[in-house]
Amino acid sequence: MTAAAAFFYLFAGVAIASGFMVIASRNPVASVLFLILAFVNAAGLFVLMGAEFLAMILVVVYVGAVAVLFLFVVMMLDVDFAELRQGFQQYLPVGALIGVIFLIEILLVVGSWTIDPGLVQTPLGNPASAENLTNTAALGRVLYTEYVYFFQLAGLILLVAMIGAIVLTLRDRPGVKRQNIAVQNARTQGMAVENRKVPSRQGVEV
Amino acid sequence: MPTVQSVLPTLAPLLPEIILSAGVMVLILYGAFRGEKSVEGVNVGALLLLLLAFFVVISQAPGVKVTTLSGSFIQDGFSKVMKSLVLLGSAATILLSRDYFQRERIDRFEFPILVVLCTIGMMVMVSANDLIALYLGLELQSLAAYVIASFHRDDLKSTEAGLKYFVLGALSSGMLLYGSSLIYGFTGTVSFPGIVSALNETNAGFGIVLGIVFVAAAVAFKMSAVPFHMWTPDVYEGAPTPVTAFFASAPKMAAVAMTVRVFIGALPDVTAIWQQIIVFISIASMALGSFAAIGQRSIKRLMAYSSIGNIGYALIGLAAGTEAGIFGVVIYMIIYLAMTLGAFAIILSLRRRNEMFDTIEDLSGLSRTHPWVAFLLAMIMFSLAGIPPLAGFFGKFYVFAAAIEAKLFTLAVIGVVTSVVGAYYYLRVVKIMYFDEPKAPYEAMAPGLRIVLALSSVVVILFFVLPAPLRGAAEAAARSLF
Numbered sequence: 001m002t003a004a005a006a007f008f009y010l011f012a013g014v015a016i017a018s019g020f021m022v023i024a025s026r027n028p029v030a031s032v033l034f035l036i037l038a039f040v041n042a043a044g045l046f047v048l049m050g051a052e053f054l055a056m057i058l059v060v061v062y063v064g065a066v067a068v069l070f071l072f073v074v075m076m077l078d079v080d081f082a083e084l085r086q087g088f089q090q091y092l093p094v095g096a097l098i099g100v101i102f103l104i105e106i107l108l109v110v111g112s113w114t115i116d117p118g119l120v121q122t123p124l125g126n127p128a129s130a131e132n133l134t135n136t137a138a139l140g141r142v143l144y145t146e147y148v149y150f151f152q153l154a155g156l157i158l159l160v161a162m163i164g165a166i167v168l169t170l171r172d173r174p175g176v177k178r179q180n181i182a183v184q185n186a187r188t189q190g191m192a193v194e195n196r197k198v199p200s201r202q203g204v205e206v
Numbered sequence: 207m208p209t210v211q212s213v214l215p216t217l218a219p220l221l222p223e224i225i226l227s228a229g230v231m232v233l234i235l236y237g238a239f240r241g242e243k244s245v246e247g248v249n250v251g252a253l254l255l256l257l258l259a260f261f262v263v264i265s266q267a268p269g270v271k272v273t274t275l276s277g278s279f280i281q282d283g284f285s286k287v288m289k290s291l292v293l294l295g296s297a298a299t300i301l302l303s304r305d306y307f308q309r310e311r312i313d314r315f316e317f318p319i320l321v322v323l324c325t326i327g328m329m330v331m332v333s334a335n336d337l338i339a340l341y342l343g344l345e346l347q348s349l350a351a352y353v354i355a356s357f358h359r360d361d362l363k364s365t366e367a368g369l370k371y372f373v374l375g376a377l378s379s380g381m382l383l384y385g386s387s388l389i390y391g392f393t394g395t396v397s398f399p400g401i402v403s404a405l406n407e408t409n410a411g412f413g414i415v416l417g418i419v420f421v422a423a424a425v426a427f428k429m430s431a432v433p434f435h436m437w438t439p440d441v442y443e444g445a446p447t448p449v450t451a452f453f454a455s456a457p458k459m460a461a462v463a464m465t466v467r468v469f470i471g472a473l474p475d476v477t478a479i480w481q482q483i484i485v486f487i488s489i490a491s492m493a494l495g496s497f498a499a500i501g502q503r504s505i506k507r508l509m510a511y512s513s514i515g516n517i518g519y520a521l522i523g524l525a526a527g528t529e530a531g532i533f534g535v536v537i538y539m540i541i542y543l544a545m546t547l548g549a550f551a552i553i554l555s556l557r558r559r560n561e562m563f564d565t566i567e568d569l570s571g572l573s574r575t576h577p578w579v580a581f582l583l584a585m586i587m588f589s590l591a592g593i594p595p596l597a598g599f600f601g602k603f604y605v606f607a608a609a610i611e612a613k614l615f616t617l618a619v620i621g622v623v624t625s626v627v628g629a630y631y632y633l634r635v636v637k638i639m640y641f642d643e644p645k646a647p648y649e650a651m652a653p654g655l656r657i658v659l660a661l662s663s664v665v666v667i668l669f670f671v672l673p674a675p676l677r678g679a680a681e682a683a684a685r686s687l688f
Binding site for chain 2: 109110146147148149150152153154156157159160161163164166167168
């Protein structure tokens with residue numbers, strides 16, 4: 001067994017095991033940590049395939065941003081996972097039955113699978129290896145030229161996501177004290193200080 | 207050092223999409239800076255943008271087939287007709303929504319902006335010539351739709367509708383991606399012409415079948431066809447009524463166009479695989495649409511089941527898989543758009559002071575309090591039931607004729623039987639309006655509703671007088687696909 005194959009089985013095995021632990025673990029914080037482990041192992045698989053750019057992006061985006069965000073949410077919101085699991089127990093028999101039937105059906109389909117070698121065409125191939133380009137350079141060449149349409153559409157989708165989040169959650173809260181610099185600067189001594197005559201032994205209302 | 211090529215792709219076919227995208231950015235900035243005072247201006251601006259895009263689309267040269275942006279965008283006769291329908295549906299939504307949102311006090315400038323963004327997504331779907339563009343367009347459309355479904359965010363039903371739509375929609379997107387990945391894996395390409403040349407009857411193995419099944423499930427979800435229709439009645443009932451009108455009109459056009467593009471554009475040589483799926487979906491939708499609607503009390507739920515049934519009829523044309531069949535689909539969608547928008551304009555006018563009415567009993571005696579509205583609604587209901595000489599009859603006629611031509615006799619017979627069942631509940635609405643005791647009169651219709659109702663009534667009632675323009679457009683659309 002070559003080193004690459006050994007690493008493949010290591011990464012794949014750990015990824016599957018930690019994926020299972022994400023749903024099996026009792027503690028939600030542990031679930032998120034297992035999720036991070038699964039992402040890191042998937043990044044390792046990408047490195048084995050020679051897709052180092054994807055591997056780094058996976059670590060940066062999913063581990064660095066998404067999973068950490070999950071962790072914050074899990075820690076800040078007091079979600080009672082035991083209560084959420086109650087429904088799970090209740091639907092387990094039906095769900096398991098459907099899952100098993102589906103699995104058997106898929107296995108039957110895949111079992112009788114005959115692949116015509118002519119049909120499985122090689123995709124465009126890896127342009128990086130053809131010209132000794134790095135992954136990043138190869139992506140950079142096509143991202144704004146060949147795939148500029150998809151790139152712009154993805155931008156519009158993100159814009160919709162942003163507008164949607166604002167529409168659904170932003171509220172005007174009355175009674176919140178905000179700093180208004182113009183008002184602060186416009187204050188004069190006359191507005192801020194009031195001279196009153198204090199009668200002896202009586203005081204004044206403030 | 208590799209030489210850098212800077213060749214700008216041909217952008218002329220994208221002009222309507224570019225107009226909408228650039229325009230919507232301006233509207234967002236205008237709305238963000240002016241705040242609440244900008245609602246009126248943003249609405250007018252969005253309406254003008256949609257109409258401008260509509261005129262650009264219909265002025266595109268007929269009979270030209272152009273692909274651009276490395277072949278992922280196609281402009282042809284079919285995209286021209288379907289895009290004009292989408293744009294009209296969206297423009298009508300903005301007209302229908304003004305009065306309702308003002309009275310419900312949820313009048314915010316983001317609504318027209320989200321409708322325009324949704325429209326861009328639908329136009330991308332209509333013009334998609336590869337699987338990635340199809341998915342991105344679908345996602346752009348769906349995300350905006352999820353948000354506007356829960357636009358009435360303080361209303362429990364509206365937020366529930368949005369959440370349900372989102373969860374189930376995300377599931378269907380996953381199915382589309384999985385199916386697409388299988389098709390890509392077995393053909394080595396995502397572009398529709400590439401898939402056509404890679405596939406034929408003999409080499410399509412189980413992997414392709416599995417991929418097509420998953421893609422079919424996802425598009426059936428987007429069209430709300432049985433058995434992926436479960437979300438429709440709940441979302442239609444929960445969403446604010448103008449949003450329901452929107453969901454029942456423009457996105458349906460785009461979803462049907464997308465389905466035609468996938469099956470006729472990318473998989474024309476493997477008809478044997480998908481025809482049975484479409485036949486099943488079509489029969490199940492027609493049956494459920496006509497039987498489940500019988501017990502409904504809410505008009506919005508009734509329209510939801512009606513739309514499920516109508517998708518079933520439109521799919522008859524696709525099942526035929528011929529040019530006549532696609533012609534039937536396009537004509538059916540044109541007429542369906544007119545009937546749906548007209549019906550929703552009337553539903554939105556059932557208002558007394560600040561209370562909305564949306565059960566069928568609220569229509570009782572409408573013929574005596576509002577004779578014209580009752581007459582037009584009766585015409586729309588007769589048309590939905592498929593009674594000649596109204597437009598709905600011709601829509602059904604062309605798809606049934608195409609099915610018989612393609613020797614799908616069972617499908618045509620089931621279609622006729624279910625449309626007789628469906629006639630029962632459409633005619634019940636007419637009976638309640640004309641023969642039941644009247645209730646207190648409703649308020650006068652808002653101007654936006656009047657415009658939409660007038661235009662759609664013209665199509666519904668007068669289609670048989672002058673069918674040539676619409677027929678010509680649908681013929682050109684169908685011809686461009688074969």
